[in-house]
Amino acid sequence: MQKVGIVEVTQSSGVESPLSLMEFTYKPVKELLDKVDMRRDEVDMYILAATDVFHSGMSCANAFDWDASGAFMKPASREEGDAITAFVYGCMPIMEGRYDTVLVVGLIKGSENPENDTLTSFVADPFYSRPVGIQETTAAAMQMRLYLQRYGITEEQCAKVVVKNLGNALFNPYAHIKKRVNVDDVLNSERICDPLKAMECAPKSEGVCAMLLASEEKAKKLTDKPVWFKGWGSSMDTFYLGDRDLLDTQLKAAAASAYKMAGVSDPRKEIDVAEICEPYAFQELLWCEQLGFCAQGQGGKLIDSGVTQITGALPVNPSGGVLAMNPYVARGLYRVAEAALQIKGKAGEHQVDGKVNTALAHSTYGFCGQWQGVVILGS
Amino acid sequence: MAEQKEKPRKVAAMGMVPYEMALGPTWTRFFEGFKEKKILGTKCNKCGRVLVPARPFCSRCFEPMEEWVEVAQEGTIVTWSYVNYTYFGVTPDMIPLIGATIKLDGVDCGTGMWTQIGGFDIKDFELVTKKVKVGARVRAVWRRKRQGNFRDIDYWKIIE
Amino acid sequence: MGRAVAVIGTGQTKHGRRDDLSYPDLVREAVKKVFEDAGITPRDVDGVVYGSMPSMMEGVAYNHFYFADALRVVGKPLLRTETCGSTGQSVAHTAIHWVASGMADVILAIASEKENEGDAQATMMTILEPFLQVVIGGAPIAFSLQSREWMGYYHIDDAKAREAASIVSVDSHDGGLANPLAHIRVKLSKEDITNAPIITYPVRFYDVCPISDGACAVIFASEEKAKKICKKPAWVKGIGFRGEEYFIGDSSKAVWQSTIEASKEAYKEAGITNPLKELDVAEVYNPFSYQELMFLECLGLCPPGEAPDYVIKGTFSPGGELPCDPSGGVLCTNPIGAAGLIRVAEAALQVTGKAGEHQVEGAKLALSHAMGGAMQFNGVTILGSEL
Numbered sequence A: 001m002q003k004v005g006i007v008e009v010t011q012s013s014g015v016e017s018p019l020s021l022m023e024f025t026y027k028p029v030k031e032l033l034d035k036v037d038m039r040r041d042e043v044d045m046y047i048l049a050a051t052d053v054f055h056s057g058m059s060c061a062n063a064f065d066w067d068a069s070g071a072f073m074k075p076a077s078r079e080e081g082d083a084i085t086a087f088v089y090g091c092m093p094i095m096e097g098r099y100d101t102v103l104v105v106g107l108i109k110g111s112e113n114p115e116n117d118t119l120t121s122f123v124a125d126p127f128y129s130r131p132v133g134i135q136e137t138t139a140a141a142m143q144m145r146l147y148l149q150r151y152g153i154t155e156e157q158c159a160k161v162v163v164k165n166l167g168n169a170l171f172n173p174y175a176h177i178k179k180r181v182n183v184d185d186v187l188n189s190e191r192i193c194d195p196l197k198a199m200e201c202a203p204k205s206e207g208v209c210a211m212l213l214a215s216e217e218k219a220k221k222l223t224d225k226p227v228w229f230k231g232w233g234s235s236m237d238t239f240y241l242g243d244r245d246l247l248d249t250q251l252k253a254a255a256a257s258a259y260k261m262a263g264v265s266d267p268r269k270e271i272d273v274a275e276i277c278e279p280y281a282f283q284e285l286l287w288c289e290q291l292g293f294c295a296q297g298q299g300g301k302l303i304d305s306g307v308t309q310i311t312g313a314l315p316v317n318p319s320g321g322v323l324a325m326n327p328y329v330a331r332g333l334y335r336v337a338e339a340a341l342q343i344k345g346k347a348g349e350h351q352v353d354g355k356v357n358t359a360l361a362h363s364t365y366g367f368c369g370q371w372q373g374v375v376i377l378g379s
Numbered sequence B: 001m002a003e004q005k006e007k008p009r010k011v012a013a014m015g016m017v018p019y020e021m022a023l024g025p026t027w028t029r030f031f032e033g034f035k036e037k038k039i040l041g042t043k044c045n046k047c048g049r050v051l052v053p054a055r056p057f058c059s060r061c062f063e064p065m066e067e068w069v070e071v072a073q074e075g076t077i078v079t080w081s082y083v084n085y086t087y088f089g090v091t092p093d094m095i096p097l098i099g100a101t102i103k104l105d106g107v108d109c110g111t112g113m114w115t116q117i118g119g120f121d122i123k124d125f126e127l128v129t130k131k132v133k134v135g136a137r138v139r140a141v142w143r144r145k146r147q148g149n150f151r152d153i154d155y156w157k158i159i160e
Numbered sequence C: 001m002g003r004a005v006a007v008i009g010t011g012q013t014k015h016g017r018r019d020d021l022s023y024p025d026l027v028r029e030a031v032k033k034v035f036e037d038a039g040i041t042p043r044d045v046d047g048v049v050y051g052s053m054p055s056m057m058e059g060v061a062y063n064h065f066y067f068a069d070a071l072r073v074v075g076k077p078l079l080r081t082e083t084c085g086s087t088g089q090s091v092a093h094t095a096i097h098w099v100a101s102g103m104a105d106v107i108l109a110i111a112s113e114k115e116n117e118g119d120a121q122a123t124m125m126t127i128l129e130p131f132l133q134v135v136i137g138g139a140p141i142a143f144s145l146q147s148r149e150w151m152g153y154y155h156i157d158d159a160k161a162r163e164a165a166s167i168v169s170v171d172s173h174d175g176g177l178a179n180p181l182a183h184i185r186v187k188l189s190k191e192d193i194t195n196a197p198i199i200t201y202p203v204r205f206y207d208v209c210p211i212s213d214g215a216c217a218v219i220f221a222s223e224e225k226a227k228k229i230c231k232k233p234a235w236v237k238g239i240g241f242r243g244e245e246y247f248i249g250d251s252s253k254a255v256w257q258s259t260i261e262a263s264k265e266a267y268k269e270a271g272i273t274n275p276l277k278e279l280d281v282a283e284v285y286n287p288f289s290y291q292e293l294m295f296l297e298c299l300g301l302c303p304p305g306e307a308p309d310y311v312i313k314g315t316f317s318p319g320g321e322l323p324c325d326p327s328g329g330v331l332c333t334n335p336i337g338a339a340g341l342i343r344v345a346e347a348a349l350q351v352t353g354k355a356g357e358h359q360v361e362g363a364k365l366a367l368s369h370a371m372g373g374a375m376q377f378n379g380v381t382i383l384g385s386e387l
């Protein structure tokens, strides 16, 4: 099995852009190729991540997105769904020794789309869930209610996640939402889907993230600081919400396989920074539990302790996370990119203190985290 | 399990989803040209190709295509098809229609899909096969009122 | 390259209009069959790759969530790969890379479509953005444009192309009759085809694929596992995938480079230098009989511009040098998202001698192929009976 290195990453801002999707996608891809001084046709393979009609208004997203991704007449494919899967797919042909370089690009232009909830209502099955109004936010609100009640997590503790992440986003030039807020601002924001408040829900952002992966030999030639792919784990839950314990998710299984592959035995000690996908504030606390950063039900205490602050022992979402920037499909690749930048020491103003040897990137989509994926990167 | 008496049913459903899609600077400028009865293309300074519709970048060289050129409104049919059935977006009053890919003079690609052949009785299929051929010459016929979209070219007329 | 990978089982639904089942149950039918065929249980699977056409086809977005139980993926990783019409090939390629990478030993690949539940043509119209290519989309027009471009490019007269396309259609429908799972099962004469109504000239009714519901599942395994589990695996000999520009006129669709390059890559990996001689059977993606003619050339199975001659002399007919689409092909069965994976499954059946009534005697090396996008994408997978 060949080692895979992340050579370089580029990303676009989450703020609404007047560019067409084609122009918008081209920029970070071109910037990435220029940075590594490679021609488009010198890259061995391209993996896109983009989502069909409901998240772009165009079917077969790879058709329109092909040119701007650079994939013309190159071996290529497209992942549908979260872009963290495109990263994992991109690693495979390098691991098998088939190709030396793979360019991965996740893209979406949220400003062109209807509200997230309009779109996620189409994820619900047409017979039972959709007619009663189940979509991502209503499902998340039910999950939050359970979380507050079963473990005594407080609404203040959930609100603290927003304060922390938007605070971090002030130092991330690509973040979409940039404003300093306090716990009261969050608690007083509109209760759109009780107990969820408006400010606890992720926005709808633009976002193109491009990443060049390479075999060990090639990566060392292309950059003096490659970031290595160490482990991956993923797991899927069953569909109907009533069939699951919403607080005991497949993230545990996903993390367990990622840790096993990467040789991580004590995640709380061994992981130096984590970029996790929290489209709803309380989910950051819940996911931290399931990732083994603290015991079950202790997510509230974890944020109170300050451990997950950018200055803490295990910073979580120093980039501002998904609450600050939510390019729905691309967000998983953004997590990997931000984790890689932290290891490279190139995260700029939101670089965490101390050396980062091991970083975790997480993504999830589907109601209450039905699909979960975890990537471990190392220096 | 006991034998099922009822026949499995289907349920009618409809989804409507609105979008606001950015045309972007390149295609905005391209369609501004239509208002003035101009067909604009962009040129790649690396491979020299002129493409219509205008593109922000060359998909092959991957360099920006920043040089604008006005191209000819006459060209040659690369291929065509006689559409005689209805489907989403194509209503009975629209058929038959003749779709075509047209290579405009001085342009390095075929321009397809908003290009319909017309200007004579296309219901007469015999006449169509006589007039419309791969390699036949055509010219754009503009609408009198133009709004800066693909409908501004009414049809492409066969030059005898 | 990496580890050797094999197909150790296939499962297909009965294709056709399946109003009798919900969509998850249709998927379940194929999944149940693949486990029966491979003789393993879902516990033995390390991960699942799923794909279909876009969400607009059946009106459910990310339907892998809804199908989680049917796909037997609960508690396992899932990747969803999609490249439009070529999805089935791309799903197979993801599964192959996954096993070859060493991150998994056994991967279940599934692709499906319940095309009768939505408006397939409407979906295909939305492949084209609403600004520049919108006026006329839809598959029949796009592919008849392509066929006419090919005829014009090689100066093939209408009558000769018509004759060859009719033979393709007759042969495919004969294949469909011999395949109990095929959707369209009728005996057609050349006259039936030439007298059928025009859809988009020169394409007539029987030159066009049907609207089908169907699912296909294929299990891929590493060399070590395959040898342990399966008596007669079908080995992956080579894969290739290429895509062209989005704008339809940007490149020639008569000399279709993405087909040419995708197949060249697969042949190179498989060590094939003369595909017509070395291949025993081909499952060419043929939603339109005219289009198959162009594919035969671009897949390197006959010289450019000469497909009609080869077809007329029977090279690709049953009993010919290289029988094409003995299953009836896409012309008889087209659940779009699944159609590319059905080609892979049919190739596996042929090289393992399990194709039943439509078996090509002694087939050892088979090509499978699919195409998609705005006339953009081509994928090829070659399977063989020997490692």
Ligand SMILES: [Zn+2]
Pocket (backbone or CB within 6 Å): B044, B045, B046, B047, B048, B049, B058, B059, B060, B061, B062
């Ligand atoms: Zn160029």
